[in-house]
Amino acid sequence: MPKLKFGIIVFPGSNCDHDAHYAAGTIMGQDARFIWHKDSSLGDVDVVIIPGGFSYGDYLRCGAIARFSPIMKDVVRFAGMGGTVLGICNGFQILTEAGLLPGTLLRNASLKFVCKDVFLKVENSDTRFTGACKAGGVLRIPIAHGDGNYFADAETRARLEENGHIVFRYCSPGGEITAEANPNGSQGNIAGIVNEAGNVLGMMPHPERACDPILGNTDGQRIFKSVMGSFVIQEVVHNLS
Amino acid sequence: MFHSKITVTLRTSILDPQGKAVEHGIHSLGMTNIEHVRIGKFIEFDVNTEAKEEAERVTMEACRKLLANPVMEDFTFTLEKIQKPVHA
Numbered sequence: 001m002p003k004l005k006f007g008i009i010v011f012p013g014s015n016c017d018h019d020a021h022y023a024a025g026t027i028m029g030q031d032a033r034f035i036w037h038k039d040s041s042l043g044d045v046d047v048v049i050i051p052g053g054f055s056y057g058d059y060l061r062c063g064a065i066a067r068f069s070p071i072m073k074d075v076v077r078f079a080g081m082g083g084t085v086l087g088i089c090n091g092f093q094i095l096t097e098a099g100l101l102p103g104t105l106l107r108n109a110s111l112k113f114v115c116k117d118v119f120l121k122v123e124n125s126d127t128r129f130t131g132a133c134k135a136g137g138v139l140r141i142p143i144a145h146g147d148g149n150y151f152a153d154a155e156t157r158a159r160l161e162e163n164g165h166i167v168f169r170y171c172s173p174g175g176e177i178t179a180e181a182n183p184n185g186s187q188g189n190i191a192g193i194v195n196e197a198g199n200v201l202g203m204m205p206h207p208e209r210a211c212d213p214i215l216g217n218t219d220g221q222r223i224f225k226s227v228m229g230s231f232v233i234q235e236v237v238h239n240l241s
Numbered sequence: 242m243f244h245s246k247i248t249v250t251l252r253t254s255i256l257d258p259q260g261k262a263v264e265h266g267i268h269s270l271g272m273t274n275i276e277h278v279r280i281g282k283f284i285e286f287d288v289n290t291e292a293k294e295e296a297e298r299v300t301m302e303a304c305r306k307l308l309a310n311p312v313m314e315d316f317t318f319t320l321e322k323i324q325k326p327v328h329a
Contacts, residue, residue: 060308061310104312111258185258
């Protein structure tokens with residue numbers, strides 16, 4: 001199978017763009033490229049990563065200004081056509097501001113910036129982002145954010161729960177969903193969600209920071225392997241039909 | 242010309258931990274009859290029009306589309322007729 005083309009959007013203030021490039025390109029061996037936010041076209045990419053950081057200095061609200069960058073029009077088009085979009089940390093915030101994912105990310109309940117490894121329970125392993133994960137399995141992935149407190153109104157949350165759109169929840173090392181394991185006050189310990197069509201994932205934890213074996217933790221590779229696996233499945237289905 | 246003053250606050254249904262922390266500080270100063278502290282944002286700008294309806298319309302549109310996120314925030318604003326820009 002040919003290499004997948006990962007397009008990593010770079011906003012002024014993005015600071016995990018190089019980590020995402022390194023993870024997708026150097027570690028996973030795929031074709032990774034940066035896409036400047038002023039560009040109007042994604043080109044022929046297969047996967048879009050909206051990386052972490054502080055786009056536009058988090059002015060007004062996290063992600064509020066980034067969504068007006070010219071490239072976001074094409075990201076919305078790409079997502080609308082079923083393209084795979086992964087928003088990490090600030091990328092998740094941008095996706096909610098752009099209306100591609102429901103809800104929003106509030107200030108951490110502790111009011112503190114939290115930077116540490118957390119444990120994530122894979123609540124739905126039947127997505128293109130988690131196909132290589134065990135259902136109910138636990139991943140150790142770092143977080144680094146001040147505004148990661150997921151909030152949505154009761155109706156939206158009920159819909160997320162019913163449809164299995166909650167992909168990751170903060171949990172204990174043993175996989176229990178507890179208040180102690182919740183680093184930021186997120187409703188229902190929500191750490192990551194997908195949209196209705198299942199092609200757009202937003203997550204606060206940073207899988208790209210847990211890919212290089214030299215760092216002692218490669219759990220983040222699961223997300224990349226899942227995405228790569230989803231394209232293999234698509235190709236097989238295409239060849240059969 | 243009109244001057245818009247906009248206040249954006251977290252919706253009352255949402256816990257405001259910053260407000261809580263500040264309230265705690267106020268109470269530490271002895272002003273214990275102050276309660277329900279909420280932290281918000283203040284935004285102001287001029288609207289270059291002579292029609293109040295137009296000033297109201299664009300201020301509302303700016304609030305809805307950018308300045309406030311309806312998922313978590315409410316906004317209010319006031320309009321004042323002015324002769325020259327307030328901060329130019």
